[in-house]
Amino acid sequence: MLTASKRRLAQLFAAVLSNSHLSGFLSLNLYQGPLKGLCIPFLNCYSCPGAVAACPLGSLQSMLAEVPHRLSLYVLGLMTFTGALAGRFICGWLCPFGLLQELVARVHHRKFPLPKVLTRLKYLFLILALALPVLILQVGGTGEPYFCKFICPAGTIEAGLPLGLGRPELRGLLGGLFLWKAAILVLFLVAMVFLYRPFCQLACPLGTFYGLCNRFSLWRLEVAAGCEHCGQCRQSCPLKIPVDLSPNSAECIRCLLCRDACPRGLISFDRCASVSNHGSTHEMFD
Amino acid sequence: MSRRFSIALITAGLLLIALGLCSGDVARVLIKAQRFCLECIGIG
Numbered sequence: 051m052l053t054a055s056k057r058r059l060a061q062l063f064a065a066v067l068s069n070s071h072l073s074g075f076l077s078l079n080l081y082q083g084p085l086k087g088l089c090i091p092f093l094n095c096y097s098c099p100g101a102v103a104a105c106p107l108g109s110l111q112s113m114l115a116e117v118p119h120r121l122s123l124y125v126l127g128l129m130t131f132t133g134a135l136a137g138r139f140i141c142g143w144l145c146p147f148g149l150l151q152e153l154v155a156r157v158h159h160r161k162f163p164l165p166k167v168l169t170r171l172k173y174l175f176l177i178l179a180l181a182l183p184v185l186i187l188q189v190g191g192t193g194e195p196y197f198c199k200f201i202c203p204a205g206t207i208e209a210g211l212p213l214g215l216g217r218p219e220l221r222g223l224l225g226g227l228f229l230w231k232a233a234i235l236v237l238f239l240v241a242m243v244f245l246y247r248p249f250c251q252l253a254c255p256l257g258t259f260y261g262l263c264n265r266f267s268l269w270r271l272e273v274a275a276g277c278e279h280c281g282q283c284r285q286s287c288p289l290k291i292p293v294d295l296s297p298n299s300a301e302c303i304r305c306l307l308c309r310d311a312c313p314r315g316l317i318s319f320d321r322c323a324s325v326s327n328h329g330s331t332h333e334m335f336d
Numbered sequence: 337m338s339r340r341f342s343i344a345l346i347t348a349g350l351l352l353i354a355l356g357l358c359s360g361d362v363a364r365v366l367i368k369a370q371r372f373c374l375e376c377i378g379i380g
Contacts, residue, residue, distance in 0.1 A: 080370065080371075080372065082370045084366065086365075086366055086369040086370055087362040087363060087365050087366030087369065088362065088365075089365060095373070095376050096368070096369035096373065096376075097372055097373040097376045097377060101369075103369075104365050104366075104368070104369040105369075108368070108369075108373060108376065109365045109368060109369065112368045112373075113361075113364060113365075113368070120364070122356060122361050122364070122365070123352045123353070123355045123356035123359065123361060124352070124353055124355075124356025124357060124359075124361035124362060124365070125356070125361070125365070126352055126356075127348075127349045127350065127351065127352025127353035127354075127355070127356055128349070128353055129349075130345060130348060130349035130352060131346055131349025131350055131352075131353060132349075133345075133349075134342055134345035134346045134348075134349055135346060194375055194380070195373075195375050195376075196375075198373065198375045198376045199375035199376075199378075199380060202376065205373070205375075205376035205377070205378075206376075206378060209372075209373065209376045209377050210376065210377045210378045213372065213377050214377050214378060214379070220372070220377060220379065223374075223379045224378065224379065225379075227378050227379065227380050228377070228378035228379065229378075230378070231378040232378070263345075266341060266342055266345055267342060268339065268342040268343065268346060321339070322338075322339050322342060323339065
């Protein structure tokens with residue numbers, strides 16, 4: 051089976067498994083069993099009627115926002131563990147919102163590259179997502195999960211639309227914030243047609259964290275000696291990363307298309323050797 | 337970065353998970369995740 055097919059199957063499996071409370075989609079009630087205390091390592095809103103586990107980003111922000119402000123060691127540990135294991139492999143192979151972006155992207159074949167300076171915005175989003183719940187406090191001293199509240203399009207599509215429009219008692223409470231979030235969602239949906247995974251490239255704090263781990267992860271891309279820099283890997287990469295020069299770029303979601311494209315089979319995704327021959331200090335942010 | 341550094345990070349992650357489990361983080365996550373997140377829905 052081709053890597054692309056395997057990846058699509060893995061994405062579908064993760065999306066179905068993490069949203070397997072199917073009756074929730076009909077009753078519009080949340081799953082409230084004990085599994086909901088467990089975080090999955092990818093973005094999946096815990097207020098989605100089908101969600102059976104918690105979103106790490108939402109959980110981290112919510113705990114930072116409450117009084118006393120707490121950094122959830124459990125969620126941070128999970129993110130560090132999965133990031134150190136395989137970096138953004140989670141984004142490429144498991145994230146349901148990543149799957150949605152790829153499905154919408156099929157509408158239009160040609161994708162435009164984003165200027166590098168815009169892709170750096172996601173570092174700002176990561177910092178703000180973690181800092182604002184502690185810095186901007188409401189009455190009573192509590193903060194809010196501001197990224198979920200003002201930006202997260204995954205929350206809007208998975209929770210906001212079904213619950214906000216489906217439950218009459220919540221429908222009455224919708225106002226300017228819901229319209230703002232709906233506009234952000236529409237903006238990203240339109241961007242998905244012309245850009246490859248725009249939310250991952252521009253805004254996802256979780257993907258940004260995993261991206262920073264790409265260079266340190268145990269499983270990483272390696273280019274064996276003998277590469278003639280033919281450019282096939284770059285051409286096959288949906289993000290146009292020069293894999294031959296920067297195999298563990300923070301932008302790489304490890305879809306592994308480059309591995310299949312290399313005519314000499316020099317690219318591998320494997321446990322790293324004791325000392326890596328590839329990668330430089332600037333690679334982390336490339 | 338060496339393999340040893342990756343393994344140290346993985347171990348640190350596991351250690352943090354263990355510390356979190358001991359300090360009741362899962363119960364806190366559970367309480368948050370069982371309720372409607374009004375911010376996620378767009379109410380507030």
